[in-house]
Amino acid sequence: xxxxxxxxxxxxxxxxxxxxxxxxxxxxxxxxxxxxxxxxxxxxxxxxxxxxxxxxxxxxxxxxxxxxxxxxxxxxxxxxxxxxxxxxxxxxxxxxxxxxxxxxxxxxxxxxxxxxxxxxxxxxxxxxxxxxxxxxxxxxxxxxxxxxxxxxxxxxxxxxxxxxxxxxxxxxxxxxxxxxxxxxxxxxxxxxxxxxxxxxxxxxxxxxxxxxxxxxxxxxxxxxxxxxxxxxxxxxxxxxxxxxxxxxxxxxxxxxxxxxxxxxxxxxxxxxxxxxxxxxxxxxxxxxxxxxxxxxxxxxxxxxxxxxxxxxxxxxxxxxxxxxxxxxxxxxxxxxxxxxxxxxxxxxxxxxxxxxxxxxxxxxxxxxxxxxxxxxxxxxxxxxxxxxxxxxxxxxxxxxxxxxxxxxxxxxxxxxxxxxxxxxxxxxxxxxxxxxxxxxxxxxxxxxxxxxxxxxxxxxxxxxxxxxxxxxxxxxxxxxxxxxxxxxxxxxxxxxxxxxxxxxxxxxxxxxxxxxxxxxxxxxxxxxxxxxxxxxxxxxxxxxxxxxxxxxxxxxxxxxxxxxxxxxxxxxxxxxxxxxxxxxxxxxxxxxxxxxxxxxxxxxxxxxxxxxxxxxxxxxxxxxxxxxxxxxxxxxxxxxxxxxxxxxxxxxxxxxxxxxxxxxxxxxxxxxxxxxxxxxxxxxxxxxxxxxxxxxxxxxxxxxxxxxxxxxxxxxxxxxxxxxxxxxxxxxxxxxxx
Amino acid sequence: xxxxxxxxxxxxxxxxxxxxxxxxxxxxxxxxxxxxxxxxxxxxxxxxxxxxxxxxxxxxxxxxxxxxxxxxxxxxxxxxxxxxxxxxxxxxxxxxxxxxxxxxxxxxxxxxxxxxxxxxxxxxxxxxxxxxxxxxxxxxxxxxxxxxxxxxxxxxxxxxxxxxxxxxxxxxxxxxxxxxxxxxxxxxxxxxxxxxxxxxxxxxxxx
Numbered sequence: 001x002x003x004x005x006x007x008x009x010x011x012x013x014x015x016x017x018x019x020x021x022x023x024x025x026x027x028x029x030x031x032x033x034x035x036x037x038x039x040x041x042x043x044x045x046x047x048x049x050x051x052x053x054x055x056x057x058x059x060x061x062x063x064x065x066x067x068x069x070x071x072x073x074x075x076x077x078x079x080x081x082x083x084x085x086x087x088x089x090x091x092x093x094x095x096x097x098x099x100x101x102x103x104x105x106x107x108x109x110x111x112x113x114x115x116x117x118x119x120x121x122x123x124x125x126x127x128x129x130x131x132x133x134x135x136x137x138x139x140x141x142x143x144x145x146x147x148x149x150x151x152x153x154x155x156x157x158x159x160x161x162x163x164x165x166x167x168x169x170x171x172x173x174x175x176x177x178x179x180x181x182x183x184x185x186x187x188x189x190x191x192x193x194x195x196x197x198x199x200x201x202x203x204x205x206x207x208x209x210x211x212x213x214x215x216x217x218x219x220x221x222x223x224x225x226x227x228x229x230x231x232x233x234x235x236x237x238x239x240x241x242x243x244x245x246x247x248x249x250x251x252x253x254x255x256x257x258x259x260x261x262x263x264x265x266x267x268x269x270x271x272x273x274x275x276x277x278x279x280x281x282x283x284x285x286x287x288x289x290x291x292x293x294x295x296x297x298x299x300x301x302x303x304x305x306x307x308x309x310x311x312x313x314x315x316x317x318x319x320x321x322x323x324x325x326x327x328x329x330x331x332x333x334x335x336x337x338x339x340x341x342x343x344x345x346x347x348x349x350x351x352x353x354x355x356x357x358x359x360x361x362x363x364x365x366x367x368x369x370x371x372x373x374x375x376x377x378x379x380x381x382x383x384x385x386x387x388x389x390x391x392x393x394x395x396x397x398x399x400x401x402x403x404x405x406x407x408x409x410x411x412x413x414x415x416x417x418x419x420x421x422x423x424x425x426x427x428x429x430x431x432x433x434x435x436x437x438x439x440x441x442x443x444x445x446x447x448x449x450x451x452x453x454x455x456x457x458x459x460x461x462x463x464x465x466x467x468x469x470x471x472x473x474x475x476x477x478x479x480x481x482x483x484x485x486x487x488x489x490x491x492x493x494x495x496x497x498x499x500x501x502x503x504x505x506x507x508x509x510x511x512x513x514x515x516x517x518x519x520x521x522x523x524x525x526x527x528x529x530x531x532x533x534x535x536x537x538x539x540x541x542x543x544x545x546x547x548x549x550x551x552x553x554x555x556x557x558x559x560x561x562x563x564x565x566x567x568x569x570x571x572x573x574x575x576x577x578x579x580x581x582x583x584x585x586x587x588x589x590x591x592x593x594x595x596x597x598x599x600x601x602x603x604x605x606x607x608x609x610x611x612x613x614x615x616x617x618x619x620x621x622x623x624x625x626x627x628x629x630x631x632x633x634x635x636x637x638x639x640x641x642x643x644x645x646x647x648x649x650x651x652x653x654x655x656x657x658x659x660x661x662x663x664x665x666x667x668x669x670x671x672x673x674x675x676x677x678x679x680x681x682x683x684x685x686x687x688x689x690x691x692x693x694x695x696x697x698x699x700x701x702x703x704x705x706x707x708x709x710x711x712x713x714x715x716x717x718x719x720x721x722x723x724x725x726x727x728x729x730x731x732x733x734x735x736x737x738x
Numbered sequence: 739x740x741x742x743x744x745x746x747x748x749x750x751x752x753x754x755x756x757x758x759x760x761x762x763x764x765x766x767x768x769x770x771x772x773x774x775x776x777x778x779x780x781x782x783x784x785x786x787x788x789x790x791x792x793x794x795x796x797x798x799x800x801x802x803x804x805x806x807x808x809x810x811x812x813x814x815x816x817x818x819x820x821x822x823x824x825x826x827x828x829x830x831x832x833x834x835x836x837x838x839x840x841x842x843x844x845x846x847x848x849x850x851x852x853x854x855x856x857x858x859x860x861x862x863x864x865x866x867x868x869x870x871x872x873x874x875x876x877x878x879x880x881x882x883x884x885x886x887x888x889x890x891x892x893x894x895x896x897x898x899x900x901x902x903x904x905x906x907x908x909x910x911x912x913x914x915x916x917x918x919x920x921x922x923x924x925x926x927x928x929x930x931x932x933x934x935x936x937x938x939x940x941x942x943x944x945x
Contacts, residue, residue, distance in 0.1 A: 465806075468757040468778075475775045482774060523756065523778050523806040559808050595815060599781035607780065654784065654799065661783045738807030 011113035012040040012052070016106075016207040018200050019073045020172035021055065022148075023125050023163045033125045034058050036069050037165055037204060039211070042116050048211040049227075053153065054117030054128030055165060061114075068112040073174035076110050077207065106207045127162055129155055131212050134226040141222075142169065142199035149199040167200030175200040368670050369401035371616075377407045385425035394421075399625035402616040408535045415622040416548045418541065432541065439540040442511040458520075461737045462513055466521050470506045471497055473526040477611065479534060505529055508543045515547060519728040522557040525550070527603040531615050552628075555726035556602050559735075563726045567601055568594050570714040571632050575639060577715065578683060582643040590653040596660035597635050604631060608664035617669060624721040626680050632718065633683070637675035638667065684719060687711055745788075746796045748914040749819055751849075753841045754826035755834035756805030759864040762897035763826060764800050767907045772898050779804045782816050791915050798911055810844065817849035821921075822858045822914035824906075827875070829863045829894070835875045835883075842887060858913035859890045862906055867896035 007013060016039040025031040035057040042052055061069065117128040135156040142149030148166040155162070169175045182198050205224070208214065217223040376397075382388040394414075403411050413419045418435070419428050446453065453459055474480050483498040497503055508529060513520050528549060533542045555563030572594055576583045586592040599607055604621065606614050621630055639646075642663075650656045690711060717724070729735075752760045761776050768785045784801040801816050803809075823845050827834040838861060846854045861884050863875060877894060884892040891913070893906035 465756065472757075472775070472777050474777075522808065523804060524780055526778070527780075561808060561811060593815065595781070595812070598812060602780055607777070657782075658784065661781075736807070 007044050008113050010115055012042040012116040013044075013108070014068060014072050014076065014112040014114055015039040015041055015051065015108050015211070016204065017069050017072045017076065017174075018167065018172060018204060019070065019174060020168045021200070022166045022168055023055070023057075024166055025125070025163075032166075034168075034171075035125070036061070036073075038069070038114070038117060039207060040114065040117055049130065049132035051131045051211055052117050052119070052128045053131065053134060053208070054119075055126060055162075056114075056117055057125050060121075060124050060126050065114040068114050070173070072108070072110060072112045073172070074177055076108050076112065077106055077203075106210045125163070129153060129162070131208075131226065132156075134212075136217075136226055137205070137214075137224045139201060139205065139222045139224060141201060142167070142197050149201045151201050151204065167204075169200050172200055175203070178203060367400075368674060369397070371402045371404045372397055372407055372411070373404050374406050377403075377411060385428075386423065387421050391421045395623040395625050399620050399623045403619055405612075405615075408615065408619070412532070412535055412545060412619065412622075413541065415619055416545045418544045418548060435544050436540040439511065439543050442514045442543075443507060445514045446510050458731075458737060459513075462521050463510070465523075465738075466506055466509045466513075466526075467497065469521075469523060469526045470502050470509070473502065473505065474530045474534075474611070477530075477534065479537075480530070501533065504539050504542075505533055508533070508539060508546060511543060512547065512550070516550070516554075516728075518731045519550075519554060519557060520731075524557065524603045527606045528553060531606075531611065531618065534611075535615070551725065552723050553604075554728065555724060558726060558728045564598065564602065566714070567629070567632065568597060570629070570718065571597060571601075571635055573712060573715055574632060574636055574683070574718070577686070578636065578679060579640055579643055582639060582647060585647045586656070589651055589656055591656045596657050599661075600635060601631060605634070605667075608667055609669060610665070613667075613669045617673075620673065624723065626677070626684075626721070627718050628721050628723045629718050630676065630680065633676040633680045634672060636679050637672045638663065640675055640679060641672065680718075687716070687719065746794070746915070746918060748796050748798045748821045748911060748918055749801065750798060750822045750824060750910055750914055751801045751803065751817060751820045751845070752824045752826060753803060753845060754805060755828070755831070755837050755841075758805065758826045758828040758831065758834050759897045760805065760826050761802050763824075763862065763864060763895065763903060763906075764802050766897040766900055766903045768800065770900070772900070778806075780809070781812070784816075789911055791911055794915070796911070796915060798907075798914070810848075814848045817845060820849055821917040822860065822910050823849075824860050824862060824910055825890075826862045826864055828865050829875045829880075830865055830868050830872050832874050835863075835880070838883065839887065855888065858910075858917050859887070860906060860910050860913065861887075861890050861892045863892070863894045864897055866894045866901065867899045 016037075018037045021035055021037040023033040023035070025033060035055050038052075038054050038056060040052045040054060042050060058066075118126055119128045119130075121127065133156050134153060136154045138152040138154065140150045148168055150164045150166045152164045153162045167175070169179070179198055205214065208226075212227050215225045215228050217225060380387060380389050380394055387394070398411070398415070414421055419431065423431065446459075453463075475482060479501045480499055497506060505526060509521055509525065512525075529542070529546050532545045532549065533539075536542045536545065555567075557563075572592060575586070575592075575594070583592060586594070604614070605617055609617060617634070621634075624630070627633065638660075642659075646656060646659070650659055752764060754760055756778065761779050762772060764785060765771055765773070765776070768787045779802055782801060782803045784799045787798045787800065789796050789798055801820075803816065804812075823842070825838050825841050827838050829835075842859060845851075846857065851857045861880070863877075863880050866873070880894075881892055884890040891909050893902050893909070895902040895906055897903060
């Protein structure tokens with residue numbers, strides 16, 4: 001290989017490139033970003049560890065560089081003379097062995113220089129990483145012609161992930177040429193790679209191997225470690241521990257074994273969680289499980305590790321949480337690749353094969369859309385600002401995308417029924433004036449009636465309750481932040497509310513008390529009110545929106561809790577109906593009361609989701625697009641998503657409760673909405689199917705075995721869009737407070 | 739592997755009126771933190787804490803519940819198997835003090851406690867950080883009530899300023915452990931009785 005004495009200014013030497021590598025920014029093809037995956041030696045004296053693996057979008061590339069890259073793509077590695085065609089899905093034996101045996105490193109055959117790639121860019125999708133900072137690769141080889149193979153790069157210094165790189169082999173001249181060459185040399189009796197399809201990622205990995213050590217992790221399929229440290233090897237490659245050359249893997253890790261474990265115990269546990277698919281109940285059971293690699297068992301038998309095991313004893317919860325993180329990651333990337341058909345698979349495995357498949361149309365409609373923007377919202381209305389599309393169209397759009405923040409102020413008034421859909425702007429203006437006057441009346445009712453305020457026990461009780469809870473409502477938000485002099489104020493009950501927005505919340509709740517004397521104030525209502533005021537910042541409009549929202553939610557707050565119980569029971573039936581295996585497990589764990597959903601259902605996930613996510617979920621629910629009780633499908637989606645983790649790791653009531661309670665902040669709203677929608681469609685289809693079967697049987701509702709197929713009234717009501725109204729019983733002198 | 743790995747779990751329930759500081763006490767004890775931003779508790783949740791009581795390793799599970807009366811009917815599921823119950827009131831709120839006894843009674847019924855006289859309760863008067871003139875329940879009054887309810891241990895705390903919280907929960911833990919151990923004993927004992935003797939003699943040979 002000839003070498004220039006210096007590199008051209010600002011340029012680095014190209015060691016590898018693959019054209020037509022894409023980032024899939026969204027599920028839409030038109031958003032895909034094409035570019036070149038490259039390995040570049042930035043300076044002449046750079047070591048292999050300094051080499052940069054970079055993705056450069058086509059749009060960022062100068063004409064000169066483009067020529068170099070395209071030429072290198074085709075001829076840079078002179079594929080004819082080198083035996084690189086082994087597939088990258090490396091055998092599970094040690095990769096380093098292959099390294100030693102490999103014929104020759106894949107060095108460039110032509111000398112080309114391009115601008116030194118940037119490691120990050122704000123203006124484009126370009127990114128790069130030095131090999132020294134590359135921790136691992138997640139390789140998903142091309143498995144069929146239906147979708148592209150991909151590689152994910154994981155940096156060492158942060159958990160930040162780089163976008164997946166998809167190899168569009170069908171557009172890449174270099175790969176096509178290599179494929180041609182390969183098929184010419186095809187040896188049907190070759191021992192490796194015969195069944196594998198050759199794809200662009202293969203060549204990238206075989207070249208990368210020339211510059212660093214790559215080790216397969218047998219614990220995680222497709223995971224390849226880059227220049228792994230001893231510690232990484234122990235955690236991810238148990239085989240290394242089996243190697244007699246490394247009799248004591250802890251020997252050179254340092255004097256303090258404890259410290260070593262403090263640093264690595266999370267990884268040890270992580271590895272266990274990865275193994276959790278082998279159905280394990282606890283750390284102990286891992287030990288007796290034949291499928292768990294011996295080295296892991298050996299580690300666990302060490303006394304130091306037993307301590308960790310103890311520390312994590314209710315630790316199944318931690319394992320489960322870790323397993324969840326793993327699962328989420330895995331799903332995210334799978335979703336990128338195969339999109340919605342994944343959900344189809346998921347549901348058909350979840351629900352069994354005898355189930356009618358979702359049609360592709362239904363599945364495609366489950367894709368989430370962007371939130372409705374102000375421009376889009378305005379287009380729904382004509383010049384008098386009267387709706388010019390159908391209400392269903394608007395609701396469809398809101399259901400599938402939610403609203404941008406700026407749209408909420410107007411849109412929520414429609415969704416909550418304060419403004420009728422068929423009004424013009426002028427009519428709405430008049431309406432809001434009337435509403436303001438009406439509100440003032442309610443407000444004056446209690447404001448002026450001081451005698452009532454001072455003397456009625458019920459009123460006094462309500463006032464204390466409202467004051468107490470208003471003071472602890474969303475104080476982390478700017479509009480409800482404590483005033484400066486409030487911070488060191490004591491916590492006694494008569495401490496004044498100082499924040500002016502909280503005072504508005506309080507007045508609204510007092511006024512609501514006048515309007516709905518039977519229900520009054522119940523804990524949880526401040527949670528329902530706060531987002532409304534946050535959006536409207538208008539007392540009267542917030543009041544009327546809240547009143548309408550409470551119409552739907554009153555069933556959650558009635559004194560005997562019958563409305564909540566009924567919802568939990570309906571959800572319980574729904575779990576039996578759609579997730580029978582999980583249901584049986586919950587039953588075993590005394591958890592089929594689904595108590596952990598109480599808080600979530602009472603205030604519609606306000607405590608589990610972020611404030612923004614809460615607003616989005618609510619506007620989606622307000623559409624009643626499929627069902628007035630879509631919230632139950634959302635809850636079901638959470639169970640469905642977590643079912644294998646729950647079944648494999650959690651075995652007691654308190655473990656399950658804790659796990660579910662701690663999901664807050666960890667719910668992927670969009671993902672759950674898709675699942676919820678598909679579960680609803682699945683449910684509807686099942687009901688229709690059963691109804692059809694029942695009809696065809698004639699009078700009796702019989703299945704094959706002659707049993708009745710029951711669909712309770714409660715389940716059937718889930719198909720209705722009509723809001724379920726349940727009112728509090730009338731308050732009498734004997735009705736206790738609270 | 740040893741069978742003894744399962745640690746003793748002490749289940750502790752915190753009850754009391756809305757806003758007396760149940761969540762704050764739990765957070766102060768477990769995490770040593772106080773926040774002005776706690777929200778009204780909805781439903782029930784627990785936090786575990788590992789403790790060593792006289793060389794014995796235990797995990798204390800502290801169950802925090804909603805204070806509003808109508809949500810209590812849900813709490814029943816969590817009361818079962820508790821080893822100690824903490825009754826909290828707010829020294830600036832008379833009603834919360836008056837309700838201490840009903841919280842205790844309600845708990846005894848709902849949790850199905852077999853030996854109510856010996857079940858460990860601990861009473862906590864919280865928010866003693868307030869100015870003296872806002873305090874409505876005197877120590878004397880509170881101690882009288884506790885004596886009346888069967889000499890219940892009584893503590894005055896400030897979850898906000900971490901006053902006495904540690905001490906109160908130390909007694910909670912010790913009493914809970916004692917309760918747990920006595921239950922283990924009596925369970926074994928009861929089984930033995932059930933095997934050999936008919937139900938008639940149950941309870942008559944406790945000593």
